[in-house]
């Protein structure tokens with residue numbers, strides 16, 4: 001379980017997307033069998049990465065929060081093909097378009113994700129309530145125990161709590177360092193804010209007029 005953390009614009013999505021391309025996944029999300037593209041915006045970094053496998057994953061999926069809508073549309077399109085086996089049961093039985101954003105995301109992780117997979121996720125918390133994030137922590141922990149590997153870009157201090165995760169923090173100058181849970185910026189800043197919201201707001205509104 002590897003997390004990428006860092007401020008906006010430090011390159012997390014670029015790296016996740018490049019890993020997806022190098023692993024043979026669709027750049028806009030999905031598995032190896034997804035081939036749709038609405039607009040190719042990925043950098044060429046993926047073409048220059050060489051992945052080294054301890055063990056080739058049996059399955060996998062990549063997901064960008066902002067393109068799950070297109071993944072859902074592709075699932076419906078693939079499922080409409082009368083010559084191929086039904087796809088929806090693997091996604092919880094209901095089209096993601098007929099579920100809420102968070103529900104469809106949890107359907108995907110609970111029903112479609114499985115053992116010995118490679119899962120590349122970009123800000124999965126975008127869809128999720130706090131309770132949903134905790135459900136995701138539990139499911140990721142379970143799948144990691146079953147031999148799956150995750151690389152996840154996140155700003156969520158809750159997701160970072162997945163047991164035994166490696167947290168790589170990207171600085172604004174591009175340096176990457178491994179930090180512990182208590183040293184991760186989303187954890188430090190959220191803790192500081194929740195401990196004394198008034199002090200933070202005072203700083204935002206009064207000290208910076």
Ligand SMILES: Nc1ncnc2c1ncn2[C@@H]1O[C@H](COP(=O)(O)OP(=O)(O)OP(=O)(O)O)[C@@H](O)[C@H]1O
Pocket residue numbers: 006007008009010011012013014015041042043153
């Ligand atoms: N298609 C693109 N072409 C050129 N530059 C881009 C492109 N997409 C992103 N960038 C730039 O690359 C840098 C890294 O972007 P990236 O999306 O990887 O950041 P991020 O760490 O995922 O940020 P966030 O936390 O906001 O999602 C940013 O400075 C961004 O402006």
Ligand SMILES: [Mg+2]
Pocket residue numbers: 012013014122153
């Ligand atoms: Mg990003």
